Amino acid sequence: MMDLNNLYDVHCHSPKAGVKSIVNYYEGFSTMQGAPYISAGIHPWYPDKTSLQELESTLSKKELIAIGECGLDKVCSTDWELQLDLFKSQIVLADRYGKPLIIHCVRAWSELIASLKGVRVPVVIHGFNKRVELGRSLLEEGYYISIGLAALKPGMEELIKAIPVEKMFCETDDRAESVVEVYKAIAAIKEIDLNSFALQVQKNVLKVFEIE
Ligand SMILES: [Zn+2]
Numbered sequence: 001m002m003d004l005n006n007l008y009d010v011h012c013h014s015p016k017a018g019v020k021s022i023v024n025y026y027e028g029f030s031t032m033q034g035a036p037y038i039s040a041g042i043h044p045w046y047p048d049k050t051s052l053q054e055l056e057s058t059l060s061k062k063e064l065i066a067i068g069e070c071g072l073d074k075v076c077s078t079d080w081e082l083q084l085d086l087f088k089s090q091i092v093l094a095d096r097y098g099k100p101l102i103i104h105c106v107r108a109w110s111e112l113i114a115s116l117k118g119v120r121v122p123v124v125i126h127g128f129n130k131r132v133e134l135g136r137s138l139l140e141e142g143y144y145i146s147i148g149l150a151a152l153k154p155g156m157e158e159l160i161k162a163i164p165v166e167k168m169f170c171e172t173d174d175r176a177e178s179v180v181e182v183y184k185a186i187a188a189i190k191e192i193d194l195n196s197f198a199l200q201v202q203k204n205v206l207k208v209f210e211i212e
Pocket residue numbers: 011012013024069173174
């Protein structure tokens with residue numbers, strides 16, 4: 001039996017009680033503390049070239065289990081070349097340190113896929129809620145897809161059904177609700193047992209993030 005009070009939340013901005021959270025940091029890399037599992041990366045909204053070195057100096061920490069969220073965002077005001085540059089540098093770091101990537105992407109999917117060509121570490125697309133065709137092409141690239149509280153909204157059924165459970169994660173991002181709501185919604189849509197779904201996501205976490 002999976003302990004449903006101890007589910008994995010692979011992307012959030014503050015840890016929640018009774019949940020195994022991967023807490024994300026986009027700044028202050030040298031002072032990160034307090035969470036058993038951390039992801040750290042330079043977000044396209046908060047670009048700072050000088051933090052690349054600070055980020056690299058933390059990558060040997062055991063609790064730092066992923067780089068991200070990082071990625072590309074065509075809707076934000078950050079200079080595009082700077083975004084590309086920072087993203088590519090973080091892909092290099094991810095491969096060098098063997099850390100999976102947690103990806104933020106807004107309207108830059110083909111550029112994202114092009115940048116990630118040849119990457120050796122696992123890639124997790126966080127907070128995905130776009131159309132099923134795009135979801136399928138991300139799966140074809142071998143990426144994992146993390147679903148957040150959008151799972152509770154109408155219109156997500158086709159996408160959620162199309163993602164194999166072996167390629168799925170659950171997250172709460174910046175929301176206050178419990179990740180258990182995401183697990184419940186997905187299990188209901190996929191018409192699978194909640195406990196076995198949670199066990200499969202746990203397996204995915206152990207495999208991709210190499211934690212227990
Ligand atoms: Zn986030």
